[in-house]
Every structure is written in structure tokens, then in C-alpha cells.
Amino acid sequence: MIPVGILGATGMVGQQFIALLANHPWFKVEWLGASQRSEGKAFRDAAAWRLPSAPPEEVSRRTVEAAVPGRAPKLMFSGLDSSVATEIEAAFAAAGHIVVSNARNYRMEQTVPLLIPEVNSDHLVLLEAQGAAKGWKGRIVTNPNCATVVIAMALAPLRQFGLTSTVVTTMQAISGAGYPGVPSWDILGNLIPYIGGGEEEKIETETGKILGALAPNRDAVLSHAVRMSATTTRVPVQNGHTASMSVSLTQPPSPEAIVDAWRSFSGKPQQLELPSAPPSPLVYLDEVNRPQPILDANRDGGMAVSIGRLRRCPIGSYKFVAHGHNTIRGAAGAAVLNAELMHREGLL
Ligand SMILES: NC(=O)c1ccc[n+]([C@@H]2O[C@H](COP(=O)([O-])OP(=O)(O)OC[C@H]3O[C@@H](n4cnc5c(N)ncnc54)[C@H](OP(=O)(O)O)[C@@H]3O)[C@@H](O)[C@H]2O)c1
Numbered sequence: 001m002i003p004v005g006i007l008g009a010t011g012m013v014g015q016q017f018i019a020l021l022a023n024h025p026w027f028k029v030e031w032l033g034a035s036q037r038s039e040g041k042a043f044r045d046a047a048a049w050r051l052p053s054a055p056p057e058e059v060s061r062r063t064v065e066a067a068v069p070g071r072a073p074k075l076m077f078s079g080l081d082s083s084v085a086t087e088i089e090a091a092f093a094a095a096g097h098i099v100v101s102n103a104r105n106y107r108m109e110q111t112v113p114l115l116i117p118e119v120n121s122d123h124l125v126l127l128e129a130q131g132a133a134k135g136w137k138g139r140i141v142t143n144p145n146c147a148t149v150v151i152a153m154a155l156a157p158l159r160q161f162g163l164t165s166t167v168v169t170t171m172q173a174i175s176g177a178g179y180p181g182v183p184s185w186d187i188l189g190n191l192i193p194y195i196g197g198g199e200e201e202k203i204e205t206e207t208g209k210i211l212g213a214l215a216p217n218r219d220a221v222l223s224h225a226v227r228m229s230a231t232t233t234r235v236p237v238q239n240g241h242t243a244s245m246s247v248s249l250t251q252p253p254s255p256e257a258i259v260d261a262w263r264s265f266s267g268k269p270q271q272l273e274l275p276s277a278p279p280s281p282l283v284y285l286d287e288v289n290r291p292q293p294i295l296d297a298n299r300d301g302g303m304a305v306s307i308g309r310l311r312r313c314p315i316g317s318y319k320f321v322a323h324g325h326n327t328i329r330g331a332a333g334a335a336v337l338n339a340e341l342m343h344r345e346g347l348l
Contacts, residue, residue: 146330162250302328
């Protein structure tokens with residue numbers, strides 16, 4: 001078993017890491033780190049556990065440590081708050097750790113892979129240039145924003161039809177805001193048409209990098225030319241982000257060809273049969289009232305993205321609705337899949 005540590009272990013994403021790694025065939029949680037508020041406490045006393053299954057007893061009893069390198073395992077998952085991730089993740093990478101991060105801080109750095117293993121596993125080669133560019137003994141790999149991952153996965157198979165632009169409105173779950181997150185007074189029976197922290201900009205910039213191609217000298221990604229316009233909203237849903245999308249294609253095919261492109265889409269995780277890989281990363285649902293968070297967020301352990309309602313768009317070429325689990329495919333599950341790929345590629 002490969003020992004792993006979790007930075008930000010007490011948060012929403014940190015808890016999801018603990019749940020996903022509880023029975024993992026390769027990775028074993030042996031270190032937990034968080035802020036001074038939690039340091040020195042048993043995990044069960046430091047974290048407000050929000051998931052249906054209890055954490056493993058061994059993790060529950062483990063003492064939360066300061067988020068500084070020294071005693072932690074080489075492989076670190078990070079669910080750190082973005083206000084502190086820049087310094088802490090760099091300190092771990094400089095000390096030789098492999099940091100597989102959810103935080104936004106390094107996603108758009110030139111030599112940091114922004115990975116969705118089914119879409120751009122070849123971007124891992126950026127790690128070769130990262131050492132020289134950053135002067136770190138270790139490395140940082142990131143996964144996308146929790147809404148971006150749903151959007152980029154739905155768009156990836158549409159590149160072959162000449163994808164030029166996308167207009168998207170998201171309806172995002174409250175678990176995306178961490179814990180305690182959005183005050184209940186603000187969200188119950190309500191919708192908030194704004195998510196802070198540059199959520200719309202993240203969707204608009206990260207998507208191009210994810211869908212882009214490696215530069216000829218393999219030390220950067222040339223962003224895909226798709227133009228993105230995003231509006232992000234918070235809705236009173238516990239888990240699962242929904243995206244209503246309209247796409248413009250230069251060679252729009254039949255609706256059947258689009259559905260076929262989604263249903264037949266797969267990548268490295270499926271080829272390598274990685275433990276967290278869903279059998280089909282994209283699942284198209286024929287029912288007119290799907291996808292829905294309650295019915296579809298947990299599909300294939302929360303790792304598959306569900307798509308439905310494909311129809312012609314009077315403005316663009318087609319419109320549809322995509323949905324995925326924000327703390328699993330959009331966060332901890334994505335990072336675990338990244339680490340599984342890195343392990344199989346001999347990068348850990
Ligand atoms: N929730 C999602 O759906 C989602 C999806 C994708 C990406 N993300 C990203 O993942 C990260 C975590 O999100 P979250 O929702 O889990 O947030 P959260 O529930 O607020 O958890 C934040 C974590 O960061 C730790 N932390 C805060 N300040 C610290 C400090 N000074 N030193 C060390 N640790 C510190 C907290 O520890 P304490 O408990 O000790 O304060 C906690 O463990 C964020 O960067 C977020 O943008 C979240």
C-alpha cells in the first residue's frame with residue numbers, strides 16, 4: 001500500500017478523500033493536516049463530519065497535524081482552502097512531495113497539469129518541465145473546478161465537430177461552498193445568482209486549458225479556441241452541480257451522432273482499468289426530465305457525468321444539460337483518479 005496524506009483533511013473535500021480512500025486498493029491514509037484550529041486534536045473532534053458513511057476508526061482517532069512538510073508521506077492530496085494553498089502546497093512540493101490538489105491556486109500555471117484523465121492524460125508530461133520552472137524537488141498536479149469538470153467532460157467529445165463557443169449557466173450545490181458554507185437563511189427556498197471566488201472566470205479559462213493541446217516543446221498547453229460565457233448560480237441542492245449548456249459547432253452532426261460521441265467516449269482510466277474509473281465517463285439519459293441531482297449525482301460512485309435533454313438550439317447549434325457530483329468527480333474523486341493514473345504511469 002502507498003501511504004498518503006491529506007492537506008485540509010477536515011474540510012468538505014478532505015472528508016470526501018477520507019471516504020473514497022477508506023477501502024482503496026493502492027492508497028492508505030497515514031497523515032492528516034489542517035489549520036491551527038484543528039492541529040493537535042483527534043480528527044473526530046476537529047472535523048464536522050458531513051458524509052453518510054462514518055470515517056474509518058483509525059482515521060477518526062488520528063491526530064490532525066500542522067500543514068507543514070516533514071513527517072508527511074510523499075503523496076499528498078490537497079483540499080486546502082485557496083487562501084492558504086499557494087504557500088502550503090509550494091512548501092510541500094519544494095520539500096519533495098507530490099501534491100495532487102483541488103485548490104485553484106496552481107491550475108493555470110504553465111507547467112502544472114490541469115487534468116481530467118479521460119480528456120488530457122498526455123498533459124502529465126508538463127511535470128518534466130515543472131521541476132526546472134519551479135525549482136521544486138516534488139511536483140503539483142491539479143484537477144479542475146467542480147463545475148468546470150462537468151462542462152469540460154461534456155464538451156471533450158464535441159471538439160471533433162468544430163466546437164467554437166459555449167454559453168453555460170450552472171446550478172451549483174451548497175456542498176461546493178465547503179462547510180459551513182452558505183448561510184441557511186440565504187439559500188433555503190432560494191437561488192443566489194452569484195458565486196464568489198471567480199467561479200465564472202474559472203470555467204471560462206480552465207476549460208480551454210483542459211481541452212487544449214500540448215505545445216511542440218511539451219512545456220505548456222495551447223488553449224483550445226472555444227469561447228466560453230458562464231453564469232454561475234447557487235441552488236438549495238446538497239450535492240451535484242448542473243450545467244445548462246448551448247454549444248456552437250462548425251460541422252453540426254445529427255443528434256444521434258452527438259449522443260453516440262458521448263456514449264462511446266472513454267480514455268486512459270478505462271483502458272488501464274484504474275480503480276476509480278467509471279465504466280462510461282459520460283452517460284446520456286433519454287428521459288426528458290434528467291439529469292437530476294438526487295437521481296444522478298452518485299452515478300458510478302459519483303465519477304460519471306450524466307447528460308440529457310439534447311435539442312437543437314435556435315442561437316447556437318445544440319443545447320443540453322450536464323450534471324456531476326461536485327465533491328467526487330468535481331474534487332476528491334478527480335484527484336484520486338489523477339493519482340491512480342500517475343501511479344500506473346510510474347510518476348509517484
Ligand atoms: N467543495 C467542493 O465541491 C470543491 C470542489 C472543487 C474544489 N474545491 C476546492 O477544494 C478546497 C477545499 O474546499 P472545501 O469545500 O473542502 O473547503 P472547507 O470545507 O472550507 O475546508 C477547507 C480546509 O482547509 C483547511 N485550512 C483552512 N485554513 C488553513 C490554514 N491556514 N492552514 C492549513 N489548513 C487550513 C481547513 O482546516 P480547518 O478545519 O482546520 O479550518 C479545512 O480542512 C478549496 O480550495 C476549494 O476551492 C472544493
